[in-house]
Amino acid sequence: MPASYRADLHLHSSYAIGTARDITIPTLAQWAQRKGIQLLATADFTHPRWRAHLQETLQPAAGELFSYSDTRFVLGAELSCVFKHAGKGRRLHLLVYVPSFTAVEKICRFLERAGAKLAGDGRPLISLHARELTAEILAIEPRSIIIPAHAWTPWYALFGSKSGFESLEECFGELAPAIPALETGLSSDPAMNWRVPDADGRSIVSFSDAHSPRNLGREVTAFQGPLTFAGLATALREERIAYTLEYYPEEGKYHATGHRACGVRYLPAETKAQGTACPVCGRPLTVGVLERVEALATEPAVSLRADEQGFLHGANGRPPFKHVVPLMQILAEALGVGERTKSVARAYTGLTDALGSEFAVLLEVPVAAIADTAGARIAEGIGRMRAGDLAVDPGYDGRYGTVRIWPDET
Ligand SMILES: [Zn+2]
Ligand SMILES: [Zn+2]
The missing domain is CATH 3.20.20 (TIM Barrel)
Incomplete structure (x- = not known):
């Protein structure tokens, strides 16, 4: 590049x-x-x-x-x-x-x-x-x-x-x-x-x-x-x-359409079928970004090709992009603790001190080198993040969505 x-x-x-x-x-x-x-x-x-x-x-x-x-x-x-x-x-x-x-x-x-x-x-x-x-x-x-x-x-x-x-x-x-x-x-x-x-x-x-x-x-x-x-x-x-x-x-807090107080979340197909009134309280749902893009779009969804580094390219020549998960979030999930804990802070400082910067760790440093510094579990998390091998649950009406690298573990 x-x-x-x-x-x-x-x-x-x-x-x-x-x-x-x-x-x-x-x-x-x-x-x-x-x-x-x-x-x-x-x-x-x-x-x-x-x-x-x-x-x-x-x-x-x-x-x-x-x-x-x-x-x-x-x-x-x-x-x-x-x-x-x-x-x-x-x-x-x-x-x-x-x-x-x-x-x-x-x-x-x-x-x-x-x-x-x-x-x-x-x-x-x-x-x-x-x-x-x-x-x-x-x-x-x-x-x-x-x-x-x-x-x-x-x-x-x-x-x-x-x-x-x-x-x-x-x-x-x-x-x-x-x-x-x-x-x-x-x-x-x-x-x-x-x-x-x-x-x-x-x-x-x-x-x-x-x-x-x-x-x-x-x-x-x-x-x-x-x-x-x-x-x-x-x-x-x-x-x-x-x-x-x-x-x-x-993961953004306005991705899907919904009503937070009533726990209602719709994706565009559901809004099309059900409308934008809350089925629980009858008030208007907060129309999310996905729905709003759909309303203003004049082009169909672009199909994307991932390169070796996981950057996504459209066929339209526009700059590629990559979805990433912040390092502290990966560390918290890998260690099974909250993001604002001392163990996450320690692991974050250790990794970035040893390997350059958060973006170097997230994007560039070989997984084996991360394993040497921070252990196999954290290295696996970063490897999965790079490959996009994770589970996402959309946010709506002011509530953040979630990304889980190990969705089957509780
Ligand atoms: Zn603003
Ligand atoms: Zn409602």
């Missing part, structure tokens, strides 16, 4: 609601190293205290990026747009990247004038139409990169079943061509996205949306070309992507 760098460009600081408390630039950089990620988004550049932390800790690096230790950072944020369109309430999240703190300051001043409370949630609520916001940000800094976040989640997403749109053009109008990419979110993978007309000519990117440093890289995109802001913009515009690493989409 040609040279590439792994990037995780959707994450959050401790200033975003619902995130861990220990998120700082040094801890993010440290975890990125351990995971094998070269470029991170700073996240949350709209928050004044986080911005001060960014200015204190980051060094300017070549190509309008920033660095801390060996990790590069690009200035980024997620904005939560809440507005009305065609008489209906809409909510969607946008990822924004800019090349300079000057652009950051100008965007923050504009958002404050528009009534946003930037010192609250690090993922601020903006009461502007996504199209207007995009136009303003591009007017402030024409090189800004704007990407709809987790494009399919029912709430807060461009194509979401609850408050989204039917197409990019419906939302962004004449600015639709300025949107270079769609973020898959945990509940969808690139092959699902390829079926939708808006995916044509756009990159399909995958990032973690991590709310704590340990979750960094649960999805990443490996970009080709120079590791600079301009290089990133070009890679997005021209889909210069070596591969993406994906969660099993079934």
Whole structure:
């Protein structure tokens, strides 16, 4: 594969609601190293205290990026747009990247004038139409990169079943061509996205949306070309992507359609037969990502071919991708303990210290070498993960799905 760098460009600081408390630039950089990620988004550049932390800790690096230790950072944020369109309430999240703190300051001043409370949630609520916001940000800094976040989640997403749109053009109008990419979110993978007309000519990117440093890289995109802001913009515009690493989409919490309180879960065939009212309580089911893709798709499901390394390729020439299971999850199942236990932490540190990084362990290091370091059971788990030899049970209505490597053991 040609040279590439792994990037995780959707994450959050401790200033975003619902995130861990220990998120700082040094801890993010440290975890990125351990995971094998070269470029991170700073996240949350709209928050004044986080911005001060960014200015204190980051060094300017070549190509309008920033660095801390060996990790590069690009200035980024997620904005939560809440507005009305065609008489209906809409909510969607946008990822924004800019090349300079000057652009950051100008965007923050504009958002404050528009009534946003930037010192609250690090993922601020903006009461502007996504199209207007995009136009303003591009007017402030024409090189800004704007990407709809987790494009399919029912709430807060461009194509979401609850408050989204039917197409990019419906939302962004004449600015639709300025949107270079769609973020898959945990509940969808690139092959699902390829079926939708808006995916044509756009990159399909995958990032973690991590709310704590340990979750960094649960999805990443490996970009080709120079590791600079301009290089990133070009890679997005021209889909210069070596591969993406994906969660099993079934594991995402909005994959299937259903109603969590009533324990009802439908796959598209069942929705077709039964409709989208809950058979228990009669309320509408939360329409999941799988169903929503089916509704907007104009192409049939793409058949995929796996190469020797387990990367999946469509016949359409688009970048390959691979479903992976985070190493801590594999270790927890192998050891029969919780993910946040000392034994998992010890095994994780031991393996990554000895063999390079989490992605080296998950993707590259021979299984025999893993067995020498961590024992046969863990090596078997990683081997099975690489081969896709595992059982998945889809998530729905806010409840995560599960992936089991040894489904027959309890
Ligand atoms: Zn979001
Ligand atoms: Zn119900």
